[in-house]
Amino acid sequence: MINENEMKLEFLSKSNNEAFARITVAAFVASLDPTIEEISDIKTAVSEAVTNAIVHGYEDKLGLINLRCKIQDRKILIEISDNGKGIENIEMAKQPLYTSKPNLERSGMGFTIMESFMDELKVESVLGLGTKVTMSKVIKETQKNDEVTLEEALRG
Amino acid sequence: MEVRYYNQERLLLFKVTEEIDECKVKKIRRRADYEIERFMPKRVVFDFNSVSFMDSAGIGMVIGRYKQTTMLGGKFELTNLTDSVRKIFEMSGVLKLIPEVNLEEEFSGTQKEEVI
Numbered sequence: 234m235i236n237e238n239e240m241k242l243e244f245l246s247k248s249n250n251e252a253f254a255r256i257t258v259a260a261f262v263a264s265l266d267p268t269i270e271e272i273s274d275i276k277t278a279v280s281e282a283v284t285n286a287i288v289h290g291y292e293d294k295l296g297l298i299n300l301r302c303k304i305q306d307r308k309i310l311i312e313i314s315d316n317g318k319g320i321e322n323i324e325m326a327k328q329p330l331y332t333s334k335p336n337l338e339r340s341g342m343g344f345t346i347m348e349s350f351m352d353e354l355k356v357e358s359v360l361g362l363g364t365k366v367t368m369s370k371v372i373k374e375t376q377k378n379d380e381v382t383l384e385e386a387l388r389g
Numbered sequence: 390m391e392v393r394y395y396n397q398e399r400l401l402l403f404k405v406t407e408e409i410d411e412c413k414v415k416k417i418r419r420r421a422d423y424e425i426e427r428f429m430p431k432r433v434v435f436d437f438n439s440v441s442f443m444d445s446a447g448i449g450m451v452i453g454r455y456k457q458t459t460m461l462g463g464k465f466e467l468t469n470l471t472d473s474v475r476k477i478f479e480m481s482g483v484l485k486l487i488p489e490v491n492l493e494e495e496f497s498g499t500q501k502e503e504v505i
Contacts, residue, residue, distance in 0.1 A: 248412035255442075273442070273473040280444040284411045338418070338449030342481050346445055349480065 238264070238304040246291040246298050246315070248284075254300055254313075255279040261302050262309050265372040274350035275309065275370060281343040282313040282366045289333065290317025290364055307372050311351075314365040320358040327356065390417055392424055401430035402492070408442040414450045421454050425461065433458045434492060438469035447474070448481045455487050466490045 240261055244250045255276040262275060279300075286298045296316055303310040320326050326333070327348070332341035348354045351368040358364040391404040403421055407413045425433060435451065437443075451467070458465040467489050470478065478484050 248410075251410050251412050252408060252442075270472065276442060277444050277473070277477070280410055280442075284444070284446070288411060338453045340445050340448035340452070340481060342445040342448055342477075346477065346480070 235306050236265075236304060237306075240302050242300040242302075243297055244300070246287040246294075246296045246317075248287055250298070251280050251283050251287070254283045254298075258300070258302055258311060262304070262372065265304065265307060265309065266375065267372045268375060271370070271372055275311075278347045278350045278368055279311060279313070281347050282311075282368070285343055285366070286313060286315035286317060286364065288339075289320070290315035292318065307374065308369055309372060310367070310369045312365060312367045314363060316363040319360040319362055320356070320364055321360060323356050323358055390420060392420070394424075394428055394430070399428075399431035401425065401428050401433045402436060403434070404436040404439060406439045409440055409447040409450065410442070410444050411446045414446040418450055418453065422457060425454070425457055425463075429461055430458075430463050432464045432466065434466045434468050434490065436468050436492075437471055437474045440471060440474055443474050443477060445477065445481070447477060448483055451478070451483060451487065468492050 238261075242254070242257060244253065258279045259272050259276050262272065267275070283298060283300075287293065290296070299312075299314045301312040325331055327344040328341075329345040330341040332339040344354070344356070347366070347368055351370045353369045355367040356364065357367075390406055393402040393404070394400070395402070401424060403424075405417065407417070409417070433454065435454070455465040465487060467478070467487055468491065470489060
């Protein structure tokens with residue numbers, strides 16, 4: 234039997250929702266028993282995508298951000314979309330260190346981090362209509378042996 | 390964020406305790422710049438030991454404070470990088486620009502330690 238699950242979230246483009254979004258996704262993925270590193274990678278990628286929607290999509294005006302998550306077997310699919318101003322040149326935006334807002338100490342590493350922390354990244358955007366970021370990652374099956382861990386913990 | 394100043398060494402230490410993202414970084418930046426200008430330290434060290442999360446907002450924040458500190462004639466360093474923080478700094482080349490130090494080793498015996 235294939236393991237499947239799905240969830241949908243809609244929230245305002247307020248910057249304190251960056252933490253809300255990534256923590257919610259982390260909790261949703263927890264059922265796959267990810268490692269600390271995998272969880273941290275996913276949280277970072279979600280944080281980058283949501284920050285982009287807030288800072289660039291809506292340019293700090295209020296709008297709605299949609300977040301959809303799907304688990305298919307050991308794969309987590311995350312879709313983050315906004316109805317903001319859209320990206321003029323996606324290829325340029327994805328370049329490491331490129332930023333359209335260099336004045337505010339922005340590093341231009343958002344898409345680079347999403348790309349390298351996740352297995353797949355797709356960016357679709359229509360000027361004036363919005364942007365949709367889709368990414369996925371396979372959570373590796375890890376050997377877990379609680380007895381040994383406990384023994385080791387007691388010995389250590 | 391906890392701030393400590395060691396007068397003798399003219400060392401300003403920032404222990405970041407919050408998650409570092411676009412939302413939180415504004416406050417950290419404002420506080421750090423204020424303290425750096427107030428103390429004009431010889432050394433500024435950012436401690437990441439208690440940082441449970443950091444995204445790319447941390448890159449700009451650290452490079453910005455590095456620029457400010459060196460402009461005022463001080464040295465800027467990082468310490469206690471967690472695995473996830475190191476991953477982001479390594480990827481962005483921050484560690485080629487800013488040195489990493491071990492303060493516990495440097496100040497062993499002289500530094501005030503909290504006893505549990």
